[in-house]
Amino acid sequence: MVVGHGMGNSVHLREDSVEPSPPAKGVLRVYGMKFCPYVHRLKLVLAAKGVKHETVNINLKSKPKWYFAKNPAGKVPTIECDGIVIYESDITSEYADAVYPGRKLATTEPLKLAKEKMLLSHWAQTVSNGFYRYGYSKDDEVKATAVEVAKTGFVKLAAYLESNGSTFICGSQPGLTDYMLYPHLERMNAILPVKLSQYPPLKAYFDKMQGDPAVQACRFSDELHCEFVNKALAGSKEAYDIGPVEK
């Protein structure tokens, strides 16, 4: 058995799988996928707060029918605890931060929170038009444009970090906004043909995040991220079960 990676190392359940019985009383269950950046958000929050939980991984290229009763879109992450079912990475993360003990991760000062939300909204555009468009397109011109979009996003993020005046977006420790933004940054650094060192405040931020215990608990190597993306884009159902897997 491979011992616990923060992203959960159980085999991803397929269409023909039997629905697992509900989690035991008081146990938090995360339905996830080991390489999903949105699941990564929630897992960082749970790791930072020290919330014990179990993970049921879902094979997204062979989704079990029973899973749609938990999440009609069939996406991950979803959480389940004592009959409560919640999905969407930001919603589950905010809920977990609010109800579980451990340090509070969400920014409470209204203006700072508003600025962080605007940052995340811009980042979402960089992620879809820079990261995903680069990954999904086979057209060199589209890919080149996507790289330029990512670079513009990096310039904006670097400027935010520089003017923010704290080590992390949320303050002296990573907070909820850091954990919402970081998963795609880790993957962009691994996959895009762009060097973070060209954006010194961003590189400094990325390096500081590497020292955070939650980030370390959920970290996959750049090589494994690339291997996953290549296998997943080739349509492989096996892609999810590469790397550390508990049989």
Ligand SMILES: N[C@@H](CCC(=O)N[C@@H](CS)C(=O)NCC(=O)O)C(=O)O
């Ligand atoms: N808005 C969702 C996005 C989650 C998402 O797209 N997850 C991907 C895996 S990385 C997924 O479940 N894909 C399966 C599908 O789209 O059918 C969230 O924030 O949780």
